[in-house]
Amino acid sequence: MSDVQLRDFGWRHAGRRAWAVRGLDLEIRHGERVLLLGPSGAGKSTLLAALAGLLPEDSGESEGTIRIDGLDPRKARERVGILFQDPQTQLVMARSGDDVAFGPENRGVPAGEIWPRVSDVLDRVGFPYPINRPTSALSGGEAQRLALAGVLALRPGLLLLDEPTANLDPPGAELIRTAVARATGADTTLIIVEHRVAEALPLVDRVVVLDPGGGVRADGTPEMIFAAYGDRLADEGVWVPGFHTPPLKTRSTSRDHLIRATGAAVGRRLGPVTIEANGGEVLAVTGPNGAGKSTLALVLGGLLAPTSGRVEAFGDRRPPHRWRATTLAGRIGSVFQNPEHQFVTSKVSDELALGPRRLGRSPAEVGRIVTELLERLRLTRLAEANPYTLSGGEARRLSVATALATAPRLLVLDEPTFGQDRRTWRELVDLLAGLRDEGHGIVAVTHDDAFVRTLADRTVPLGVPEPDPLPRRTRP
Amino acid sequence: MNDINPRRWRTIDIVIASVIAVTFGVIFWAWGTVWSVTEGAFAFFPPAQTLIYGVWLVPAVLGALIVRKPGASLYTEAVAATVSALLGSQWGVDTIVSGLLQGLGAELAFAILLYRNFKLPAAVLAGTLTGVSAACYDFVKYTAGTDLWSYRIPYAVITVISGAIIAGAGSWALVRALAPTGVLDRFEAGRERASV
Amino acid sequence: MTLSFAPVADPSAPLARRNPVAKVGAALLFSMPLIATMDPFTPAVALAVELLVLPFFGVRIGVLARRSTPLLLAAAGILVTMVLFAADRGGELVVSLGPIDVTTGVLATAGALILRIFAVALPGIVVFATTDPTDLADALVQNAKAPARFAIGALAAFRLVPLLGDEWRSLSLARRARGVDAGHNPAARVRLFVSTAFALLVGALRRGVRLAVAMDARGFDAETPRTYARRQHFTPADTVLLVLSLLTALAIIAASVALGHFHPVI
Numbered sequence: 001m002s003d004v005q006l007r008d009f010g011w012r013h014a015g016r017r018a019w020a021v022r023g024l025d026l027e028i029r030h031g032e033r034v035l036l037l038g039p040s041g042a043g044k045s046t047l048l049a050a051l052a053g054l055l056p057e058d059s060g061e062s063e064g065t066i067r068i069d070g071l072d073p074r075k076a077r078e079r080v081g082i083l084f085q086d087p088q089t090q091l092v093m094a095r096s097g098d099d100v101a102f103g104p105e106n107r108g109v110p111a112g113e114i115w116p117r118v119s120d121v122l123d124r125v126g127f128p129y130p131i132n133r134p135t136s137a138l139s140g141g142e143a144q145r146l147a148l149a150g151v152l153a154l155r156p157g158l159l160l161l162d163e164p165t166a167n168l169d170p171p172g173a174e175l176i177r178t179a180v181a182r183a184t185g186a187d188t189t190l191i192i193v194e195h196r197v198a199e200a201l202p203l204v205d206r207v208v209v210l211d212p213g214g215g216v217r218a219d220g221t222p223e224m225i226f227a228a229y230g231d232r233l234a235d236e237g238v239w240v241p242g243f244h245t246p247p248l249k250t251r252s253t254s255r256d257h258l259i260r261a262t263g264a265a266v267g268r269r270l271g272p273v274t275i276e277a278n279g280g281e282v283l284a285v286t287g288p289n290g291a292g293k294s295t296l297a298l299v300l301g302g303l304l305a306p307t308s309g310r311v312e313a314f315g316d317r318r319p320p321h322r323w324r325a326t327t328l329a330g331r332i333g334s335v336f337q338n339p340e341h342q343f344v345t346s347k348v349s350d351e352l353a354l355g356p357r358r359l360g361r362s363p364a365e366v367g368r369i370v371t372e373l374l375e376r377l378r379l380t381r382l383a384e385a386n387p388y389t390l391s392g393g394e395a396r397r398l399s400v401a402t403a404l405a406t407a408p409r410l411l412v413l414d415e416p417t418f419g420q421d422r423r424t425w426r427e428l429v430d431l432l433a434g435l436r437d438e439g440h441g442i443v444a445v446t447h448d449d450a451f452v453r454t455l456a457d458r459t460v461p462l463g464v465p466e467p468d469p470l471p472r473r474t475r476p
Numbered sequence: 477m478n479d480i481n482p483r484r485w486r487t488i489d490i491v492i493a494s495v496i497a498v499t500f501g502v503i504f505w506a507w508g509t510v511w512s513v514t515e516g517a518f519a520f521f522p523p524a525q526t527l528i529y530g531v532w533l534v535p536a537v538l539g540a541l542i543v544r545k546p547g548a549s550l551y552t553e554a555v556a557a558t559v560s561a562l563l564g565s566q567w568g569v570d571t572i573v574s575g576l577l578q579g580l581g582a583e584l585a586f587a588i589l590l591y592r593n594f595k596l597p598a599a600v601l602a603g604t605l606t607g608v609s610a611a612c613y614d615f616v617k618y619t620a621g622t623d624l625w626s627y628r629i630p631y632a633v634i635t636v637i638s639g640a641i642i643a644g645a646g647s648w649a650l651v652r653a654l655a656p657t658g659v660l661d662r663f664e665a666g667r668e669r670a671s672v
Numbered sequence: 673m674t675l676s677f678a679p680v681a682d683p684s685a686p687l688a689r690r691n692p693v694a695k696v697g698a699a700l701l702f703s704m705p706l707i708a709t710m711d712p713f714t715p716a717v718a719l720a721v722e723l724l725v726l727p728f729f730g731v732r733i734g735v736l737a738r739r740s741t742p743l744l745l746a747a748a749g750i751l752v753t754m755v756l757f758a759a760d761r762g763g764e765l766v767v768s769l770g771p772i773d774v775t776t777g778v779l780a781t782a783g784a785l786i787l788r789i790f791a792v793a794l795p796g797i798v799v800f801a802t803t804d805p806t807d808l809a810d811a812l813v814q815n816a817k818a819p820a821r822f823a824i825g826a827l828a829a830f831r832l833v834p835l836l837g838d839e840w841r842s843l844s845l846a847r848r849a850r851g852v853d854a855g856h857n858p859a860a861r862v863r864l865f866v867s868t869a870f871a872l873l874v875g876a877l878r879r880g881v882r883l884a885v886a887m888d889a890r891g892f893d894a895e896t897p898r899t900y901a902r903r904q905h906f907t908p909a910d911t912v913l914l915v916l917s918l919l920t921a922l923a924i925i926a927a928s929v930a931l932g933h934f935h936p937v938i
């Protein structure tokens with residue numbers, strides 16, 4: 001159980017001129033459960049890192065004070081547990097059980113207590129594998145559950161969760177929510193960052209909205225906040241529950257055939273799938289974690305050869321994975337699930353200019369494309385930044401924008417809208433709808449219901465993965 | 477943590493030195509095969525093969541240039557060697573012994589400079605001393621039985637030169653190239669960048 | 673090329689399940705004395721001993737052969753070097769290659785050195801093929817009193833090895849997806865290789881920075897002394913293994929001295 005006090009707190013990352021958070025006055029009492037909201041880039045992740053005592057002096061500049069139970073966060077680390085936006089970067093050990101045990105070992109928990117604890121938290125988060133499962137062989141959703149288990153094993157008094165369900169399928173997300181609800185008794189203070197308000201509401205009793213300009217925009221119980229500021233917050237990009245976007249179904253009539261996969265399969269990662277995408281429509285691929293959606297996206301994107309079955313596209317005799325890179329990039333644009341896997345330059349604007357330049361556009365045209373995309377996706381002030389220093393949502397938008405910059409006939413997007421506030425989400429959806437109406441074909445792998453409702457003309461659900469043949473969990 | 481002692485290794489120092497070591501361990505492991513293959517290409521004058529010997533010695537200098545703490549050379553080179561042994565290097569445990577000795581060479585150079593100087597000449601000195609320790613070990617271990625003047629001495633001399641150029645100057649250039657990418661922001665080595 | 677570091681042996685074999693520190697120590701104690709001599713007799717006996725204990729490590733001979741293929745290339749290299757540069761050119765003339773005389777003395781030295789390479793490398797290859805990195809780090813900390821932060825830090829970084837393989841693939845995919853490839857132009861290929869390798873290093877360092885933060889978040893630099901969830905025991909059997917390795921090595925050397933084969937390197 002911990003309480004939090006911020007007085008005029010601010011933080012500026014090294015190498016940035018703008019403050020990530022500033023002028024923040026906030027008090028959170030023992031046992032409160034707070035939902036932290038704010039547009040993408042408002043500084044939510046930065047604030048959580050500050051609370052966890054993970055902003056070293058040498059990585060930026062701070063002002064004001066921050067106190068946890070009256071202590072400096074760096075001294076109060078024992079009381080705080082944090083789950084980051086990207087689970088793969090917070091797994092430390094090679095085997096799943098060892099990874100959960102890592103925290104308790106560091107904190108000097110007696111050896112005899114560690115394994116029962118590990119077993120207990122793994123059950124609570126619904127981790128389906130034995131403890132010797134290699135951490136490198138987990139899907140995004142599975143890794144997230146393991147990472148949560150690693151945090152819960154420390155029994156923190158202050159639990160900080162940064163978009164804990166961003167990449168999970170609905171049952172998986174539900175499982176995590178239940179795990180969090182069960183793990184956080186009256187003696188745990190909880191701060192959770194989640195764009196999808198409706199999903200997090202059952203867990204919280206207070207909502208705090210950060211103002212991107214600095215300070216707190218709104219603060220109070222959910223009912224009060226959404227009754228008093230609902231319309232305005234929705235306009236500013238908060239996913240206020242009850243605000244739906246009308247469906248934007250296709251207006252295009254050209255339904256020319258772009259790509260077809262017939263019985264395409266990839267080892268144990270993807271069972272045989274037959275799928276077809278046409279110009280002028282948005283095809284949504286949905287399915288549980290580990291179903292092989294990302295694998296299918298790589299196959300359709302001409303980046304992975306199917307081990308059996310056929311893929312044909314654009315009337316070419318050769319399958320896409322055999323094409324020259326320039327041909328491929330001219331016809332199919334891919335966006336990976338992990339945005340950072342996509343970046344090849346060290347500047348946001350270069351990243352956007354790369355594609356059009358390689359397609360031989362004139363410098364003036366390249367400049368126009370870059371400026372327009374930066375503007376529409378609210379990245380203009382980051383044009384000179386390094387892509388790897390962007391916030392989760394900004395990085396996602398940039399990676400989608402790189403594919404939009406060349407606007408090939410077929411776009412294969414893996415989770416194009418995760419981590420977006422309502423405004424940037426809307427902007428992305430409009431951009432994609434525009435491309436579709438011009439006759440481009442779009443295949444989107446997604447867990448995002450709103451996206452499917454609004455934009456998808458057709459949905460292809462992928463099957464449930466086979467149960468893992470490994471034995472149940474035992475001590476090593 | 478508020479480090480009272482600037483010589484104490486922070487977590488990031490340990491992890492980054494280890495990551496450099498691991499990455500180079502993988503490269504060594506791949507390089508081991510290249511090394512054996514080049515044997516054919518350099519057959520006309522085998523000591524010349526040592527021209528690329530310096531690649532083995534890069535972690536010793538690179539680790540210290542980035543981390544700038546006592547023990548960095550020794551630790552990085554030793555871990556790199558252990559990793560390549562774990563991956564199945566052809567030389568087995570002996571890799572670890574060479575790793576320790578090579579790390580010791582560079583460590584000595586930075587120690588002489590009291591861990592205060594990490595500029596180009598310091599890097600070259602470190603590369604040279606690593607080359608010397610490597611050459612001494614190989615003199616006993618690998619080149620025994622060959623002719624002193626036509627093989628053993630040229631082999632040793634070229635090892636030292638390669639250490640100075642590839643490991644010394646090469647690591648220094650690598651740090652310069654890494655700094656703008658922002659990955660070294662938490663190290664003094666990467667602090668000189670403009671704000672955006 | 674696959675980057676695997678999973679043990680490739682039967683983990684329940686009597687020697688494979690010894691303490692990792694004892695195994696590495698034994699390999700060192702056994703193989704290092706062999707460096708002292710340059711005769712063919714000593715390494716030949718050592719090799720015979722090594723092959724005799726091999727079954728107790730549970731390593732399949734096929735795996736071992738695959739792991740030691742680079743040694744064959746190294747052996748070829750030694751042969752070439754010796755033919756060209758051997759110091760001892762005595763003995764009978766076997767064949768004359770232009771200005772170079774290949775004599776029995778040359779071939780004997782080459783053979784001895786090749787045997788020595790094999791004898792010195794084999795124990796290490798076997799030991800590392802049967803050792804899990806996590807166990808090695810645990811044993812280094814618990815039994816060899818290595819500093820825990822460094823051993824665990826190295827281990828955490830080591831977890832990145834298979835990820836680096838994936839990363840390399842992702843980087844290549846990303847370049848391809850963005851329209852960058854080298855085609856058949858070798859110069860472009862080298863350039864692409866170098867740029868991908870540099871990106872790999874940058875990516876690895878970036879992961880390292882985040883990993884360090886994640887480790888601190890879970891108390892890695894807490895002042896409390898660590899406890900160990902996985903215990904590694906150093907049993908009398910491990911001591912016996914160490915002592916036996918050293919004694920065997922010394923016995924082999926002694927025999928080689930007694931029989932007059934010993935030929936010191938210096």
Ligand SMILES: Nc1ncnc2c1ncn2[C@@H]1O[C@H](COP(=O)(O)OP(=O)(O)OP(=O)(O)O)[C@@H](O)[C@H]1O
Pocket residue numbers: 013014015016019020038039040041042043044045046047382389390391392393394419
């Ligand atoms: N390591 C870093 N170096 C420099 N700038 C950074 C770094 N991390 C974040 N920033 C910048 O700080 C600002 C706030 O980022 P933060 O990640 O806290 O946003 P966020 O509110 O979590 O956004 P999102 O909802 O998109 O995840 C952004 O403009 C981002 O570009």
Ligand SMILES: Nc1ncnc2c1ncn2[C@@H]1O[C@H](COP(=O)(O)OP(=O)(O)OP(=O)(O)O)[C@@H](O)[C@H]1O
Pocket residue numbers: 137138139140141142167169268269270287288289290291292293294295296337465838
């Ligand atoms: N590089 C790989 N090598 C081996 N197996 C893999 C690899 N990548 C993924 N897998 C496995 O293949 C299966 C399908 O993975 P994929 O990433 O396509 O799932 P997904 O449907 O995209 O899941 P998620 O919704 O969690 O992103 C999973 O069981 C995963 O563990």
Ligand SMILES: [Mg+2]
Pocket residue numbers: 044045046085162391392393
């Ligand atoms: Mg964030």
Ligand SMILES: [Mg+2]
Pocket residue numbers: 140293294295337414
């Ligand atoms: Mg996926």
